[in-house]
Amino acid sequence: GIQVEQSPPDLILQEGANSTLRCNFSDSVNNLQWFHQNPWGQLINLFYIPSGTKQNGRLSATTVATERYSLLYISSSQTTDSGVYFCAVLYSGNTPLVFGKGTRLSVIA
Amino acid sequence: DTEVTQTPKHLVMGMTNKKSLKCEQHMGHRAMYWYKQKAKKPPELMFVYSYEKLSINESVPSRFSPECPNSSLLNLHLHALQPEDSALYLCASSPNSDGSFYGYTFGSGTRLTVV
Numbered sequence: 268g269i270q271v272e273q274s275p276p277d278l279i280l281q282e283g284a285n286s287t288l289r290c291n292f293s294d295s296v297n298n299l300q301w302f303h304q305n306p307w308g309q310l311i312n313l314f315y316i317p318s319g320t321k322q323n324g325r326l327s328a329t330t331v332a333t334e335r336y337s338l339l340y341i342s343s344s345q346t347t348d349s350g351v352y353f354c355a356v357l358y359s360g361n362t363p364l365v366f367g368k369g370t371r372l373s374v375i376a
Numbered sequence: 377d378t379e380v381t382q383t384p385k386h387l388v389m390g391m392t393n394k395k396s397l398k399c400e401q402h403m404g405h406r407a408m409y410w411y412k413q414k415a416k417k418p419p420e421l422m423f424v425y426s427y428e429k430l431s432i433n434e435s436v437p438s439r440f441s442p443e444c445p446n447s448s449l450l451n452l453h454l455h456a457l458q459p460e461d462s463a464l465y466l467c468a469s470s471p472n473s474d475g476s477f478y479g480y481t482f483g484s485g486t487r488l489t490v491v
Contacts, residue, residue: 312480
């Protein structure tokens, strides 16, 4: 079946530290998105990245589609980065977006 | 307008009540979705509408009834819910049902409590 695996499940960082979150998927994908869910529940789209590398400020993401993984990099972390980071993929055949279990990030001052 | 708007933000309802959740987008997207999220879990798909027609129902109980009156609007009608239905209900849209080009855009959700 469809599998999306994220690691690590939990991460605690000191403010200013860098981190890498990983997403492994089990088949070729039409779409891969990284989301940040804030404490109020809103899912904020960080990157739409089925392949390649993108950067937005302190965040960047890389998807290596041929090796079936994606990485989210957070540099110089801030307390506002806390929350849950979800990787979600859309496989071929019009299957809807499927979420991994997420990485829960806590950034402490 | 690049948003998906959900109302209400919070809802408390009794098990005998009937209520509706509303979702609206004006991005010209032709696919809309309802997801349900329990605490400390990822969102799980409930329904997919593509070009205003229901295309996927993930075996959701009939006490949840979706409706897509037009291409901009998606409703979720609730009736005779159980306390275990308490959750965050998220609406999303995408340009088409294969989620290509820009992916999915999510609303801020309705936090539902059934008492």
